[in-house]
Every structure is written in structure tokens, then in C-alpha cells.
Amino acid sequence: MPRAKGVSHQVLIALLVRGFGAGASFALSLVVARVLNTTEAGLFFIAFTIVSAGSRVASMGMPTAILKVVGANEHSDWGLINNVIGVAHRRIAAIGFLVVCVASWLSASIANYIFGKPMLATLLPITSLCVFLLALLQVLASAIQGRHRAGISSFVLNSVFPLVIIIGTGILVALGLSIDARSLVLLLVSGLLVALAIASIVWWRDSRSRWTPFAKPDVSFNRSVIYLSPIVIMDIVVQWSGYFLGSAMLSSTDMAIFSTAQRTAMLGSLLLIGVNLVVAPKFSAAFTKSDMRQIKQLSRQSNRLMLIAATPFVALILAFPSMWMGFFGAEYERGSALLQILTLGQFINLLTGSVGYLLMMTNHERDYRNIVLLTGPFAIGLAFVLTNFFGVVGAAIATAVAVATQNLLAVYMVKKRLGFNTLSFFSP
Template sequence: MLATALLLGLTTTAQTTAAFYSLACLITMLISLTWWLRKPGIHWGGVEQFPSATLWQSCLPLWWVAVMGLGVQWAGQLVPAAYVPPEDLAILAVAQRTAMLTSFVLMAVNLVVAPKFAALYKQGKNEQLENIALKATKLMVFFALPIVGFIKIFPERLMWLFGEQYKSGANLLRILALGQFVNVMTGSVGYLLSMSGHERALRNVVFVSGPMAIILALVLTPLYGVTGAAVATAISLASQNLLAVGMVKRRLGFNTLAVWRRTG
């Protein structure tokens, strides 16, 4: 629906684009809810009560993970707003969004493997858990490499799609894509920790990366402008995932970076 509105030229302003986006989300939600409720076996009655203490025990650390994750993602844009012209900030924002194409495959694979992580860990099948985690990482790296290669070789062409003035953000795109590729290369480490009952370990990781993103942005942006902000974001994102790799190794006993290992 949103794509159709864009192609037909109905989204002439940011306000109308936002309105079409919100309408598309609402309709998607209603269709999905109707589809789900019509499936056999779905009913509201007879639902077993879930202990709120157990729910809170997992939710509180993951709340901090979400908050610090936003810090890593947006500190590189919010902090530079006080130091750089709006047009430079716009180029940085576009570069960051475009670089996230690198980790698109990560989001798709995580939707599939996350429940499998939980089931295998609950069943004590640690070897199968390691195998599926490494297979998922190999798959993500395989599909992400061509995207990263294209971004590294043709960043000007990608940024040109948003306008001639955006071509100056080619180096920003390269820097941010590198950070996103580290995110892909480390695998589904966040889900491995959260789906295996190690929410607090994941929280401890983001307690390092979140403040790091803000501090680096505050230090590097006044010195190097939007380039410093891009470097701050890339370093923070890469550090968060590499720390999570170490935490997975410590808690679950295997290294998701060891993609060269043969899996069953």
C-alpha cells in the first residue's frame, strides 16, 4: 500500500507519507489479527495464568537492552544535531538507513531461528543449538557479502538515488556498512542470549555499548563532524556484537564467529 502510494505520487509531503504509512500499518495489523483469530485452535478462554514474577524477571533486563539499543542506533544522529548543519545530518541519516540493508538478512533469519534457540536450549540439546547458530551465521554472511561489496564499490550510486547532494555521503555509507557487517558476521548473538535465559548477560553487554555510543559521538563529532558520528556508531555497534560473542562463548560454550567449523 505504501509503495503504491509512493509510485502514484500521492505522498507529496512528509505528512502525507506518514499518514499513508500509519494507515498501511493499521490495515496490516487488522488483517493479521483477523487471520490469526480464524486459525483452528486459537481461543481466548482457558489460558493458563503465567507468573508475573517470571515475566518481570526477563522483561526488565530486556527493557534495558531495548533502551541501550536505541542509544547505539540513534546517538550518532542525535548528538551531531548540536554540532553539524541540518543538511549534513540529513546525509548521515540517509547513509545510516542505507547501511542497514547489510543487516536485512539478519532480521529475516532471526525470525526463524529465535524460537528454535529457545526450544533446543530448553531440551538441553547444546550441540544442535551450536550447529543451528553456526549455520545461521554462515547463511547470513553468504547473503550479506554481495551487499557489502556493492556498497563498498558503488557507494556514490546508492547515495545518488536520494539526490545529487547526497553523493557526498559515500564515505559515511562505507563506514556504517562496515559496522553493520560486523553485526551480521557475529550472528544471532542477542537472540542466543535472550532465548536461553541469559537476559542479564545481554543487558550487561549493552550497558557498555550504549554509553560508549554516546561518549564517542560527543568526542568525535566536534572533531570530525558527521564522519566522526558515523565512526562512533560503527564502533559502538561492532563492539556490542563482539562483546555479545564473548558472552555467548562464556555462557553457552561456543563461538559464533567460528563459521569455518563444519556443522552437522
């Protein structure tokens, strides 16, 4: 039975690929900040955040459930794997159709009354299509990840569409054409279609893969989805409540600065995502074999790698926030304090390790669901109060505190259910 030996090598490869995706994401933020004024940039970042958060809601936790199924059954039951992927595609297609119809019909009302940004109305129908496309991409990327192909999974999910947007923007600039937020959202559609095509080729070129459009729902899969759906929603609330409440209460300029600060702060947490690409399916496989020792080894080994890799990066951001924000333009430098606050919250997220996946891959979805059901409303209330009193700085503080609280509660639950502390980095 494979042990944690060799995981470091796999994690390093995943981190290299994920680092490339992080670089592409950072470059995309730079391009947006440079080619658009702060008002248009703010509108694009709001639309992009709607796509990121909305796609996770539309997928209803199915990517994580698929990751669990594929990780546990890759060498045994491809009938089950094909079945759950067919069910996921059918459900997301239905949800996507509904989302596109509602967004197209009520775009003006959503833009005016929810976000207080009338100019956002023209972006929402295209944005809703992106929500559907990204949800489909997340399902395929999770299935690929479950087969322990972390590198290609990360590439199709995180690198392809930013590269398409950057290249497309360069072409538009070279042709002397005007660029606005709508242009970049249309390029996002193109990028997601390219990424979906690549992911589809990777998945269905395997002879074991079968297209099953009339697949029947699996009982255990449905149970996982029932637990994971509220987890996904509340996880988004914790991560993005400060941003969405700020979008409704603050100017587009403030939100452009907040978004660049948050996306820069999250570069460090991409290390955690890269590690999760490798260890999440291994957690599921080890739990299937009742090998708790391997789960503990994998967790501690990956946590040590993240601590070593993330500390220098976080130190650079905390020491030179103005330099980082200055990359986006002089007007963004006033977001230096936001960057420091958000980076501290993400650093705690890194220190706690893969606690969410540890619980979800070991049949403790219910415990993690209870944690996020507690921290989600807490995040909303905190964001509303602090944003109201302290503006964009309050939104940043609320986001950092909510993220840290959720992960520390998950550390406690891992200790209670699995018997070890993920913060004990160097325990033998």
C-alpha cells in the same frame, strides 16, 4: 526431535521475504528523497526514526519475551501464551496513551529544545500515534514468529507499511497534490493500521488464540521483561545515538544524507534479521529441551549462510558507494564515505551472528543486559565527541564502532556461557 536439517530452506524463504521488505524499505527511502527537498526529507527521516526507536522503547522488550514464550510453548501451553499477549497489549495501550498525550502537549518544546528543529513540532503528535501502533504490531509479529511463521511475520512488520506509503505517494503525485513530510507521516499511520489488521487476522484466526484483556502478569514473563527493557533501550542507543545526537547538532540536510546512508548500510544487516526470524524460536525450543548441540548447529549453519549471502552485497557497497548514494539524488553523493563507514560496522554485526538472541533465548538475558549497559553510555559519549569534532562523519564513525563493540562483546559472552565461538564459521 527436529535438528538443524531443513533450517537452510526455512532461512532462505525468510530471507526472500525479508529481502522483499528490504527492497520496499530502500524504495521508500528513494521515494522520500525524490519527492521531498532535503530539509523536508530530513524531517521525515527524523520522525520515522523516532517511530522506529520509540516503538521499541514503548514495547519494553515484550516482543522478545513473547517470542521466547511462544517458541517454547507452542505445542503445550496456549493458556500461558494468550495470557502474556493480553498483558502486553494492555501495557502497550497504557504506554501509548501516555506517549500521545505528552507528545501532543510538549511537541513545540521537544522540537525546539531536544532536536533543534521547530518545524518538527507539527509531526510529533502524529509520530507518537505511530509509536503506539508499531509497538502493537511488533507484539503480534513476534507472536507469529514464535509459531515458526517467519515469512508472514516479516511481511507484516517490514513490508506492508512501506508499500502503503509508496502507493499512497504515487496517488498523491498522480492527483497533482503537494507532498510534504506531514503527508508521508499520515501515510505511515495508514500503513501501520493496514499491517495491524493483517497481523490480527493471521494471529486470531488460529482456534487456540484467545483474547484475554484481564490476563494477570506471569512471573517468568515479568522477569524477562525486567531484563529485556534496558537491553532494548541501550540497543537503540548503540544503533541510533549518532543519529539522534546528530539531529540535535547538525542541519536537517546533513541528517537526510546520514539517514539514507545508514538505512542503505543496514540493508545488509536485514539478512541477520531474516535469519533471526527463523532461528530465534528454535533456540528457545532447543534450550527448553536442553539440546545444546542443536543450538550450536543452528548458530553455525545460519552464520555460514549469512557470510555467503552478505559478502558480495557489502563488497558492492564498499566498492561503489557513490553509485548507491546517487540513487537518492546528486546532493546525496557526498554521503559516500558515511555509507562505507556504516557498512563496515554492519558487516561486523553480520559476522558475529545472532549473538543477542543466543543469549536472550537461553536465559542469559542478564549477561546481554550488562553488555548493552556498558556499550550504551560508551556510544553516547563517543557520538557526542566525534560529532562535535568531525560533524556527520564523526557521527557515522561513532555508530559503526559502537555496533561492532557491542556484538564482539556478545561473541565473548556466548563463548563463555554456551561454549562455542560464533565467529568459527566452518568448524565441524
